[in-house]
Amino acid sequence: MLLPLENITLIGAGTIGLSFAALHLRSSASSIITIYDPRPDLEAHVLSLLPNYLPPTHPPVPTLFSSGRLVLSPTLSAACTLSTDVVQEQGPESADFKTSLWPQIEALVSPSCHLWSSTSGIPASVQSSQMTNPGRLLVVHPFNPPHIMPLVEIVPSPTTPEVEVEVASYYFDRIGHSPVVIGKETTGFVANRLAFVLFREACRLVQQGVVRAEDVDRIVEGSIGLRWGIKGPFASYHDGGGANGLEGFLENVGRTVEDVWKEGEGPLEDGWKEMVVKQTESAYGPVSPQNFVERDRITRRVLEVIREEREAIAREKAQGDTASEEK
């Protein structure tokens, strides 16, 4: 039996912290979210940024303050108490900062409090090196922005007990996100590793004059991005292999796959960075906050219809099964 986690403290009120605050607030009508950040303008900052992350029907931030559902904490010791269920950290990406932070937190919270870091790169085994019970800490790495994007990579250290992995997975699964447990601590975890190797090949092709940066974007949007947003690469290649599934796929196109792998080896030639930066800037101009608003609006709708269609398909299947049983 896993208990709900309702008393959550966030360390760090950057965009990731506030996006998680919105997610945790939405997760339950009675959750209490405490935010600790040493910045002097914390209240004004939260009041200006957090509303962008909450759904329009959600109680507004001043109401959350007055009802006690959202608490700003001036000190670490007020934010981390014996009644805290989870401390989730998204402070500066510095091993020194995190390594010295966790023993302080460990001394303030109860032994049953769950300790999560949203780091994008510093493994739990490094962050926890000064803790009394280092196995307690695990990484819950989101894909930005976490209040919208479903993926949460759950990355335990080698000493993290299984139950901590289950608690974190259960929590994010229950609130409709997509937690995935990563078996070993690796540089960049998994999503970014996959993204970065594709990005390298994209930079290589741009540098070789095969394709322009903005055309790479249109190519990916109209093919593998769209496809893999609905059905990931292994499932898609399995579908694409005929009766023999993935094995058939690897037989049919294995030679081309291996040729591409061979050609894509080796470091990029000097000048690649300047070239892709120049093409990207000239295609898209300066980054505007409106970019995120538009991207997130489309993403929400896409997630909505994927969910709707999957539910409709499951319902139709269930009805079909009932119909056949009745025959």
Added chain:
Amino acid sequence: MLLPLENITLIGAGTIGLSFAALHLRSSASSIITIYDPRPDLEAHVLSLLPNYLPPTHPPVPTLFSSGRLVLSPTLSAACTLSTDVVQEQGPESADFKTSLWPQIEALVSPSCHLWSSTSGIPASVQSSQMTNPGRLLVVHPFNPPHIMPLVEIVPSPTTPEVEVEVASYYFDRIGHSPVVIGKETTGFVANRLAFVLFREACRLVQQGVVRAEDVDRIVEGSIGLRWGIKGPFASYHDGGGANGLEGFLENVGRTVEDVWKEGEGPLEDGWKEMVVKQTESAYGPVSPQNFVERDRITRRVLEVIREEREAIAREKAQGDTASEEK
């Protein structure tokens, strides 16, 4: 001035051929699609498969036959005539087959007929080697299934005149697809190259026990698939770099990116193929035709809402601009 292309001959009635037939039929209410395939059961085959690719509101296949909009041709010479606007080939993926086919077609059609190959790997420069005017041929490589997926990679040979590239781009753009011109003939063109390098890293991580095959799928679906289906990698990293755009992104995470690239070098260890095949089969079981129906249903809806939201955003911007001008 580019003329509409209404008289299109398809060589090869496999799934790609019939999917293109559906796309071309939808492109104009007066287009005439001729299909040549030596298979003896061609009519029964088209009657059974093509309806799956047409929208429910489209005239049914027997009506298309009786009205002359869909023509089945028993011979190449009946399929390729002086009134054919385009011949599009998706026969066997064999250089010998294609190389000997094109001179026959060239002798049948008018000099202004456009010649396209849907090949996924044999460049136009190879296919056209026996032609009188080899520059006429170019590759229009779709992402399967072409009646749904927007991408069409337009890959000219080094001798293809610019106007042939423009005609093909204009055609697919006008019917709502996403044609992208590839600057040089490369193994696998671009979309598959990008996909295959990501797939290699995925196989490596599965083999190393970092993640299971089905978890790779969930990771990609909930992060880069979803994101890149809406906004490709260069635009996304540009957004992610703060005020300095892509340059800022490369400064911030450049070290992790380079570390991942270094770790991802070198061939996969023996046994990777058996491992990913086994995990994929055990996760998804045998491939069923239902898989495609569900995938395509969700994909159509996702494309619909992406288009709706983009149009709404553009409308709101236009109204905003008008409003500011009125002030």
